[in-house]
Amino acid sequence: MASGRGGEAVAGSPINVAVPLASTYHADGARSYGREGNAVWDALEEVLGALEGGRGLVFASGLAAIAAVLETLPVGAVVVAPEDAYLGTRGLLADLASRDRLRVRLVDIADTPATLAACDGADLLWCESPTNPMMAIADLGALCGGARALGVPVVVDNTFATPLLQRPLELGADVVVHSVTKFLAGHSDLVMGATVTADPDRWEALRQHRSLHGAVAGPLEAFLALRGVRTLPVRLDRAQANAAELARRLAAHPGVSRVRYPGQADHPGHDLAARQMDGFGAMLSFEVHGGAPVADAVCGAVRLCVHATSLGGVETLLERRHRWEGEEATPPGLVRVSVGIEDVEDLWSDLEAALGVAAGLG
Numbered sequence: 001m002a003s004g005r006g007g008e009a010v011a012g013s014p015i016n017v018a019v020p021l022a023s024t025y026h027a028d029g030a031r032s033y034g035r036e037g038n039a040v041w042d043a044l045e046e047v048l049g050a051l052e053g054g055r056g057l058v059f060a061s062g063l064a065a066i067a068a069v070l071e072t073l074p075v076g077a078v079v080v081a082p083e084d085a086y087l088g089t090r091g092l093l094a095d096l097a098s099r100d101r102l103r104v105r106l107v108d109i110a111d112t113p114a115t116l117a118a119c120d121g122a123d124l125l126w127c128e129s130p131t132n133p134m135m136a137i138a139d140l141g142a143l144c145g146g147a148r149a150l151g152v153p154v155v156v157d158n159t160f161a162t163p164l165l166q167r168p169l170e171l172g173a174d175v176v177v178h179s180v181t182k183f184l185a186g187h188s189d190l191v192m193g194a195t196v197t198a199d200p201d202r203w204e205a206l207r208q209h210r211s212l213h214g215a216v217a218g219p220l221e222a223f224l225a226l227r228g229v230r231t232l233p234v235r236l237d238r239a240q241a242n243a244a245e246l247a248r249r250l251a252a253h254p255g256v257s258r259v260r261y262p263g264q265a266d267h268p269g270h271d272l273a274a275r276q277m278d279g280f281g282a283m284l285s286f287e288v289h290g291g292a293p294v295a296d297a298v299c300g301a302v303r304l305c306v307h308a309t310s311l312g313g314v315e316t317l318l319e320r321r322h323r324w325e326g327e328e329a330t331p332p333g334l335v336r337v338s339v340g341i342e343d344v345e346d347l348w349s350d351l352e353a354a355l356g357v358a359a360g361l362g
């Protein structure tokens with residue numbers, strides 16, 4: 001069992017792994033230079049690997065982990081990816097495609113037959129489930145099985161679900177990527193990413209890429225992330241219970257036209273998510289009557305929830321995603337909510353009041 005403590009218990013030694021604030025090490029030892037690794041990465045990688053069922057590698061950010069996976073593909077490789085994948089993933093894919101580095105086929109990842117049809121002749125299937133921010137659910141088992149039959153490796157961005165709710169490697173994926181920044185670290189105080197794979201060759205290719213391209217995490221950030229992961233189960237339990245309750249109440253609110261939360265029985269991916277996940281998570285999106293101005297007014301009127309981008313922290317964050325360049329396909333009135341661990345009645349009072357203020361303006 002991975003303790004994340006970075007070594008054997010020795011009487012009188014600290015129970016936490018020591019943070020090596022060192023770029024270099026005395027010569028001729030097990031370690032030589034900070035870009036190659038350190039004891040805190042080892043401990044965090046051990047924990048992430050154990051949670052996902054593979055071997056972990058930490059990167060400077062989630063996007064650095066995503067870039068490492070994409071950059072280890074050959075030039076001209078064909079990548080099948082969700083049309084509503086995380087904005088940064090789509091941006092990176094578009095950038096690589098614009099320089100003929102990769103070719104990209106965008107699909108509706110919830111449509112398994114169409115996605116597998118697009119995998120014919122492809123070199124990689126990129127999955128995200130639930131997707132950010134549309135909350136679509138991909139059938140990861142069916143996609144991994146179908147892609148494997150076509151000889152196409154599968155990568156899953158598991159940031160929204162976390163390994164506590166979904167373990168893609170068990171479902172047949174080859175690599176899992178994470179924005180550790182989000183739920184794993186959990187306190188909105190650092191930026192970090194990770195890959196996990198059970199394939200030793202892929203692990204070594206990604207490790208080499210990290211060393212050569214230098215997208216490395218700081219040891220202090222890794223220590224904070226390790227501390228965050230220790231409370232992930234309790235944070236997630238609370239946040240996901242809050243999310244389920246807020247989704248239920250938002251769905252019944254007259255100012256709300258649609259709620260996207262896989263735990264809601266009317267979500268198109270509800271049954272699949274119930275089979276595939278060990279919980280529906282702490283992310284939800286909702287749309288308001290009146291579109292963008294009303295959604296902006298909701299975001300401007302909250303007092304407890306925080307109007308900010310990002311997700312996965314202990315505090316509830318919300319934002320209208322369409323405001324970002326590249327989110328044109330997201331409904332203009334869609335508000336994404338990363339539900340935190342506050343008292344659910346306080347959260348609902350805040351949201352209900354903000355919806356009331358917004359309805360008055362709309």
Ligand SMILES: Cc1ncc(COP(=O)(O)O)c(C=O)c1O
Nearest residue numbers: 061062063086132159179181192
């Ligand atoms: C699903 C998902 N994957 C990856 C990332 C990128 O992670 P980072 O911001 O740590 O680079 C994000 C960031 O929002 C995300 O939401």
